[in-house]
Amino acid sequence: MNTIAIILVIGLTLFTIGLSIFSRRFTRTTADFYLAGRKVGSFANASAISGDYLSAASFLGVAGAIYASGLDGIWYAAGFAGGFMVVVLFIASPLRRFGEYTVADFAFGRFGSDRIRLITVLGVLLTSFFYMAPQMYGAGTTWQVLVGGGFLGMDGYTSGVVVVAAIIAFYVSVGGMKGTTMNQIFQFWWLAFAMILMVVFAFGNGFNYPEALEAESQQPIVNTKAYTAEQLTAPDDAGVTPYDKAAEVMTAEEMTEVDEFIESGADGTIRIAYYASNKLHTDREMAFNEPGHRYNGFDQFSMVLALVLGTAGLPHILNRYYTNPSGKAARRSTFWVLVFISVFYIGSTIVGLAGLGIIREFLADGGTVNAATVHGLLTKPDQLMPVLGEILGGQWMMGIVSAGAFAAMFSTVGGLLIAAASALGHDVYEKYINKDASEAKRVAFGKTAVLAFAGAALLIGLAIPHFGLDQAYPALIAMMVTWAFSVGASAFVPMLLTGIWWKGTTEKGATAGMLVGLIGAISIIFLNIMHQLGTIGHEGLLGFVGSLTYPVLFTFPLSLFTIIIVSKLDGQLPKNVDHIWMRIHGTASERHEKQHGLDKVGSMFAKSK
């Protein structure tokens, strides 16, 4: 039992709950609940955005992806950071100037139809669900390493998912955006502290970056995968069986276990290790320091586009831009976000590589870890951070890292719940269901929506192992988050870019483009899942589309061109297009605010009147 580590995690959890209760007294209006009263300064907002953004995918997933895939995994770090450039260049300042609550508000304000607002709400909800899934998976897998077993008859994974969903539902519904913002600021700095500590301990353990990279690149990357006895001995097209591949890598002692498994005729699977093949340069071995472990030529581009465009389509991140007091503050926030998260991600790249050698040596010396391993490798790379934390610094370090992992989930799922609740509460309830609702009723609806979405997050978390997704993909957390990026990049970003920068965009064009992007991205992602699970074949058009890891290289331009072509054919600009244009790009409001000192940051702790 990791008593010290568990106490640290409980301490962090109690602190976040306390912070939410403390912030409750400052949440009176819907502007407080959804936007923290628009009084969040650049540095605080940058910390909160970073906390919001650095999810389980960043804290657990990026290091895990690098551990499993080498250079292809590093792209998660670079791309997650690069996405903020698109936000700062094209979105942040105009969005803040437009001055609404949510992305759906922008769509409605820019194009003036209920139809586009409701489609945007649908897109926000779907993107949020895609983003919540890996967070909940992270909760389950971290619990497995930290606690091991479950409670009340549940297994360890289920217990982690249930506990995290319950805690987040409580603190978001109590604290709203102000509570969530304060928690996100705290949680970001905890995450940064944990990551820096891991890097320092890794170097203290004798890790040398260029030498370790050279050593790990001498041999091809090793994958692990579970097979049944029948699958192990089934030859592929070249006549090679998984058993033959395992024999190239695994020791005689390890192969004896495999032989015994096959001879026993037992049901179930056994996990083997084998050399990965290079998907990009098929004539080369798959070295750790070269591209091609996960992505072929098409996916190399599509993944980069998904990552850099997707950030600008994440509703919970865009919502945060409305909390800036001015467009200039929005830009300054983004710069600080880039500094914060870049330092964090550089740390992830170091930890991902360091983990390979350190865990392998630890296990070879007879050490044991609270996670499944084969041939010195973790079978779930997403468990790298807590496992490495324990090896490097014992229970204290494991506790700090696990608390960081839970902090990452709390902050991100908290932001997602606010975004989803505001989509339903602000964009549907207040606009269509009960237009005359009192402020108290509106906040109450928002809180109910938070609880409902937390329940949905719980179900999604439980569904992942049920459908075998955790077996189908290595480094699942980072992969699933990038699906959310793909949906956002395909559905929202073309609409936002054209809505902000092309006056000729019409409502029909934007609606058609959004639908094409949304449906296209989700369809290709589900085809890829079915492809990985083996429910569709590898041949024909369906097989080709199913082989695409990320859809953005198709769906982003498709959505963009749909908007342009339909808008050109339609030609029906909103009657008040000049007024709309002045709201997006006009500066009179900022000049007015500057003249009267209204652009200064107030206090988040001020009570709304």
Add this chain to the structure above:
Amino acid sequence: MGETTAHGSAALSADGRQIQYGDHIDTIESVDAVFRGQRKLSFTYGAIFFAVTLGVPASSVWWKTWYSVEVWGGFTANYLFVGFFYFVFLWTMAWTYSKQADRLDERLLAMADEIAARTAHEEVQS
């Protein structure tokens, strides 16, 4: 015609081509001028950003020296760039853009005031 926005109370002219916040006016002409300035800056930086960002996977696919030759320990140029220098590139881009956008804002704010005043003056004369 009056309206209330997130920025406070605004008065929109009858033809919808002019909006006033306190003493400050936006006309569609001044806003178009501001828009063009911002678009030029954002899209210039955007072109550089996407050229560099998409240049990396392009090099990963087609430039063997980039992805396979080790230049320092186990670092290939590709690994070194994606693992470290890309972040430095992002900081530099974000900082210089942010500063230039602030300066442009200041210039455009003054220009918007001038254009709005001139337009108002012309309307009074006509």
